[in-house]
Amino acid sequence: MSHSARIERALETAVASAQAEDAAPGLAAAIRYAVFPGGARVRPQLCLAVAAACGDGGHDLVDAAAASIELLHCASLVHDDLPCFDDADLRRGKPTVHAKFGVPLALLTGDALIVMAFDVLARAGVADPVRLPGLMSCIARGVGAPYGIVAGQAWECEITAPVDAYHQAKTGALFVAATTAGALAAGSDPAPWRALGEGLGAAYQVADDLLDALGDCEESGKTSGRDDALQRPSAVKALGVRGAVALLESHLDRAAASIPECAGAKALRETVRVQATRLVPKQLARTAA
Template sequence: MSHTARIERTLEAAVALAHAKDAAPGLAAAIRYAVFPGGARVRPQLCLAVSSACGGACADLADAAAASIELLHCASLVHDDLPCFDDADLRRGKPTVHTKFGVPLALLAGDALIVMAFELLGRAGADHPAALPSLLTTIARGVGAPYGIVAGQAWECEASAPMAAYHQAKTGALFVAATTAGALAAGADPAPWRGLGEGLGAAYQVADDLLDALGDSEESGKTAGRDQAMQRPSAVTSFGVQGAVALLESHLDQAAASIPECEGAKALRETVRVQATRLVPKQLSRTAA
């Protein structure tokens, strides 16, 4: 079974638990809407890729870790789009959750997805008790305080934010959680895989800054121009478009170079190369051509 199929199967099983016969239908619908159809599922794909590169032991635990990371990512998007933060009306090419279901249900759906992620990991970890504590801690650090997604959102509430710390918490932390959780699920040392998560997370944030600045909602699938409107730190503001593109390429090079030697190293480096092509906004690629 492909990584994509494994991720979708695990997500579907987790979300189905919210659709009990006597469950609140609005909340169940909002949860499903937030998760399906998904984007590129980059973080869970990365988690499974690292797990496979490390030998692929405990596939069920790796699937749960990957899907839990995606559920946490989806929760962060639901909350990020709320009127108290970005007040965005478009996400993944469709109306945001609060636009379709209202703010109260969107807030609750995001909360439920966070709980669902750790329930999913706990269920799978019952069969792998030795690995579960490290996995829980690793993934929790990627979403909580002081350096996870929550901290990234908190920087937006400050009068000013240092770009490196903001971007690392906002985006990088969950990428690091994905790579290190993939190693842990396979019974491998997670430390050598931090660099890959850090490099790819930084690259994705710069790519997001470029798409936001270039105003391409069609390509990004979400409301553009929010960084400037909200006066948030941006690689484009700091370095200009071409400087940001150079920074993006540098982060991707560093990510590829950080991959430790293992059976799956060559395939992972090829994945990073493909991502390099995909991350550069299309209009910049056309200009370069």
Template structure:
């Protein structure tokens, strides 16, 4: 985490200039710090280390780019056109603090800064410049059309959407970019790490659907009940909380099994298991299981018209 925070701080400092609008710089910093779990850059660097970490500056730049793109998507997702959220990570959203026009520009600026981070990493690792085109393609695939996070948000504007396709785009694509970019930055074949990103990405979204139903805003650090409010696809709505929990556990088991053989396999598997317990703590899992065996009430939030 210290490596990630330092790399993010360095990249944001590169955007500072006396000629830049001060409120834009402040809004960008507000969107990035303090961060959440930083699971995407953690995955990127963990895979890079598992593959030998032969180009640390390039791995750092890939991790930073992915996190900045994630932060940009949150800024846009929180705006009135989408969730109209008041809080994110326990603090006011960018548009609440700085206004809608600056929030839109902040998300745009973070997207550009992400690609500047990749360029900087390539300059720091000239002997590995041949890895840059592949990294760019991975990051673009995880972010844009047809199957990245932009497409995931766009599916919310369609009259019908398949839950799995929605989850793969909105959440899974950037997880795949994280694991594959970590491998490629270290000079390894990213194909062997794709399944880990796919399983974790879908599991993360399923967990988010469950938490959206069970937890309150002060626990989530953002508004709760958003899936029902905005009539979004949700594993909890489609499968029920018990079914969603079963699906989450199956995905995490598949994620553990998908870690490629190698000296770092056990450490990577431990990281996956730790993340599973963080996303759905044992107490929450037990609560869902008790309710499934002895139903006493319907554990869901009503849709808001």
């Protein structure tokens, strides 16, 4: 089974667990809407790829870790789009959850997805209790305080924010969780895989800054111009478009170079090269061509 199929199967199983005939129908519908159809599923793909490189590509706990990370990512998007933060009306090419279901249900949907993510891990971990505690802690650090997604969102509530710390928490932390969780779920040392997550997370943040600044809603699938409107720090503001593209390429090179020597190293480096092509906004790629 392909990585994509494994991810979608695990996510479908998780979402189905939150649905029942006597459950609140609006919440059930909003949860499904928030998860499907998804984006590129980059973070769970990365988790599975690292696990495979560590020699374990079919373990149930690996699939659970990948699904958990994607559910947490989806939750962060739902909350990030709320009027109290980005006040965005478009995500993944369709109305945001609060635009379609209202703010109260959107808030509850994000909360439910966070709980669901750890429930998925707990259920899979019953069969592998030795690996579960470290995996739970690893993923929790990627989303909580003081350095996870929640911390990244909190920096937006401050008058000023250190750019590196803000971006590392808001974007990089979950990428680090994806790579290290893949190793942990496969029974390997997570430390050598941290740099890969850091490099890819930094690259994705710069790419996001570029798409937001260039105002290409069709390509990004979400509301653009929010960094400027909300006066948030960005690579484009600091370096200009050309400087941001150079920084993006530098982060991707660093990520590829950090991959430890292992059976799956060549395939992972190819994955990073593919991401390099995909991350550069299309209009910039056309200009370069």
